[in-house]
Amino acid sequence: MKNVLAVVYRDALIRLTSLTWLFFDMAVPLLYLLMFGVGFNKAVGLGVISNGASVAYNDFFLAGVLSMSCFGSAINQAYGFFVDRDNGIFYEFLTYPMTRGEFLLGKMVFQCVMSLAQTALTLTAAVVILGIPVNVMLLPLTVIVVMAGIAGWFFALSIVAFRIKRNDTFNTVINVAYFVLMFVSSMFYPLDAVPDWLRYISYANPLTWHTDVLRYLTVGIGSSAAIAAETFGFTAFLFISFWFAQLALKKTV
Amino acid sequence: MKAIDVQNLVKEYRRTDGTLLRAVDDISFSVERGSIFGLLGPNGAGKSTTIKVLTTLIPPTSGTMLINGYDVVRQPLDVRKNLCVVLQENSVEVFLTVRHNFLTFGKFHGMTSSQIEAKMGRVIELFDLREVMNQKPIDLSGGIKRRVQVAKIFLVDKPVVFLDEATTGMDTFNKRATVAAIREEAQRGRTIILTTHTLEEAEELCNAIAIINHGKIVAGGTTDEVKKMGLQLFYLSLKFNEMGKELEELIQKFAPVKIDIVNNEVSVTVREHGLALNILSLAQSTGALKHFEISTASLEDVFVELIDGKSTTGDR
Numbered sequence: 001m002k003n004v005l006a007v008v009y010r011d012a013l014i015r016l017t018s019l020t021w022l023f024f025d026m027a028v029p030l031l032y033l034l035m036f037g038v039g040f041n042k043a044v045g046l047g048v049i050s051n052g053a054s055v056a057y058n059d060f061f062l063a064g065v066l067s068m069s070c071f072g073s074a075i076n077q078a079y080g081f082f083v084d085r086d087n088g089i090f091y092e093f094l095t096y097p098m099t100r101g102e103f104l105l106g107k108m109v110f111q112c113v114m115s116l117a118q119t120a121l122t123l124t125a126a127v128v129i130l131g132i133p134v135n136v137m138l139l140p141l142t143v144i145v146v147m148a149g150i151a152g153w154f155f156a157l158s159i160v161a162f163r164i165k166r167n168d169t170f171n172t173v174i175n176v177a178y179f180v181l182m183f184v185s186s187m188f189y190p191l192d193a194v195p196d197w198l199r200y201i202s203y204a205n206p207l208t209w210h211t212d213v214l215r216y217l218t219v220g221i222g223s224s225a226a227i228a229a230e231t232f233g234f235t236a237f238l239f240i241s242f243w244f245a246q247l248a249l250k251k252t253v
Numbered sequence: 254m255k256a257i258d259v260q261n262l263v264k265e266y267r268r269t270d271g272t273l274l275r276a277v278d279d280i281s282f283s284v285e286r287g288s289i290f291g292l293l294g295p296n297g298a299g300k301s302t303t304i305k306v307l308t309t310l311i312p313p314t315s316g317t318m319l320i321n322g323y324d325v326v327r328q329p330l331d332v333r334k335n336l337c338v339v340l341q342e343n344s345v346e347v348f349l350t351v352r353h354n355f356l357t358f359g360k361f362h363g364m365t366s367s368q369i370e371a372k373m374g375r376v377i378e379l380f381d382l383r384e385v386m387n388q389k390p391i392d393l394s395g396g397i398k399r400r401v402q403v404a405k406i407f408l409v410d411k412p413v414v415f416l417d418e419a420t421t422g423m424d425t426f427n428k429r430a431t432v433a434a435i436r437e438e439a440q441r442g443r444t445i446i447l448t449t450h451t452l453e454e455a456e457e458l459c460n461a462i463a464i465i466n467h468g469k470i471v472a473g474g475t476t477d478e479v480k481k482m483g484l485q486l487f488y489l490s491l492k493f494n495e496m497g498k499e500l501e502e503l504i505q506k507f508a509p510v511k512i513d514i515v516n517n518e519v520s521v522t523v524r525e526h527g528l529a530l531n532i533l534s535l536a537q538s539t540g541a542l543k544h545f546e547i548s549t550a551s552l553e554d555v556f557v558e559l560i561d562g563k564s565t566t567g568d569r
Contacts, residue, residue, distance in 0.1 A: 006361045009357065091340055095336070
């Protein structure tokens with residue numbers, strides 16, 4: 001635990017050196033929700049049909065914003081490995097008296113702490129400004145799922161960061177992956193009306209699982225059986241990613 | 254128990270064309286506790302690869318390596334608990350102040366803030382860092398960054414210290430301070446293993462050395478033993494009032510191991526005492542010899558002979 005906290009302490013110091021970075025870290029999901037969400041809400045008028053029910057687009061999109069910010073935070077944290085590699089400190093970290101797993105967990109915990117503030121800000125704006133009926137009773141579970149999202153994506157993207165040594169290649173790969181994963185998921189639109197082939201692919205996407213679970217917890221859309229399966233799927237994705245991230249880290253030098 | 258015991262270390266890399274590169278080729282050596290051990294060799298000899306294996310950064314292909322009794326392959330965490338490293342590459346937190354660099358490094362090594370603060374004063378003085386403590390390394394020169402990187406290891410009390418080209422990029426004054434600090438740490442019982450290109454530094458610091466080339470140890474033992482490794486090298490320094498070009502050609506006939514000429518000064522390394530005397534009498538016959546000196550060869554001469562095995566000419 002002491003080693004995990006040392007990583008958190010170091011990452012917190014680094015983040016505090018740039019208030020601009022900190023501000024945008026906090027504000028991006030909020031801006032998405034207020035600008036993209038509000039615009040789309042007006043555009044689609046009566047809302048969207050999800051799981052057979054009509055819901056306002058803002059209500060639908062809230063979970064998408066939360067899962068998108070998890071994915072974005074995980075990208076930033078994984079990209080940090082390239083910055084550390086350029087500064088040479090990355091390899092020194094690997095000689096410190098901690099396991100590879102503790103190093104990764106420390107990085108993940110720091111980003112989760114950041115996400116707590118980010119999520120609180122987004123949910124507050126969702127309720128106060130947009131009047132989205134967020135299920136307050138399930139808030140603790142929502143927070144856990146947000147953290148699980150960051151953990152899962154951070155570990156998965158770390159594997160890519162450890163396998164790819166060039167940051168320009170990493171950026172290209174992640175940009176394409178981000179684009180594909182976002183649009184082949186339930187993040188922006190319900191999967192009820194999309195073509196069958198797209199729906200099948202979307203349901204194989206962990207981003208869909210994560211978004212659906214968040215949507216169920218925040219605004220109650222989705223069937224509990226499907227959500228249970230998606231929760232199981234994302235949990236498996238998280239642990240498998242953690243396992244492979246440790247292996248990739250051991251082979252990264 | 255030895256501080257470091259390496260037996261038959263082999264490290265192979267697969268090249269992009271699929272062939273194997275044997276970066277470290279079956280090397281064995283051990284290092285006594287509280288001693289300073291030098292790993293010397295030209296670029297690409299396998300020194301840094303050896304250090305990367307011993308510090309658990311990369312796995313070996315085969316061999317047995319123990320650090321303070323812990324197996325590098327089977328007990329990597331215990332190994333890391335017993336060491337700290339200055340890597341060849343610059344490794345500082347460029348966006349954190351020097352103070353925060355020390356704080357984070359100490360915390361990673363299990364120290365509390367008060368323990369770090371208590372030790373920081375000595376390190377700041379030792380490396381003359383007081384004026385830059387609140388500055389970020391991104392704003393500092395390469396030499397100061399290197400000082401910060403090296404200073405960090407004096408903050409923690411790990412029994413084994415690896416220094417990979419630690420003094421590279423430092424000015425003479427800081428190099429001297431670092432060398433003195435390294436020696437002091439060894440006297441306090443820490444085991445130091447260092448790689449360096451500065452052979453004078455190795456000669457001055459190391460109790461024992463291993464010269465490595467193409468992944469193999471080509472000479473090893475105490476510094477004196479290596480210097481005496483049957484090579485019988487002699488170093489001759491000649492200073493002339495005036496020197497003709499033909500003298501160099503005449504000296505070359507004695508097949509020197511090394512010859513350097515700067516202005517009217519000649520430094521020659523030869524394999525036999527008799528050859529040194531013959532060159533001296535040749536120099537005297539010119540009538541312009543002002544000063545001469547004969548001594549046994551330096552570690553650098555031995556190093557050049559072992560690595561190159563041929564004479565070289567150039568300006569010093």
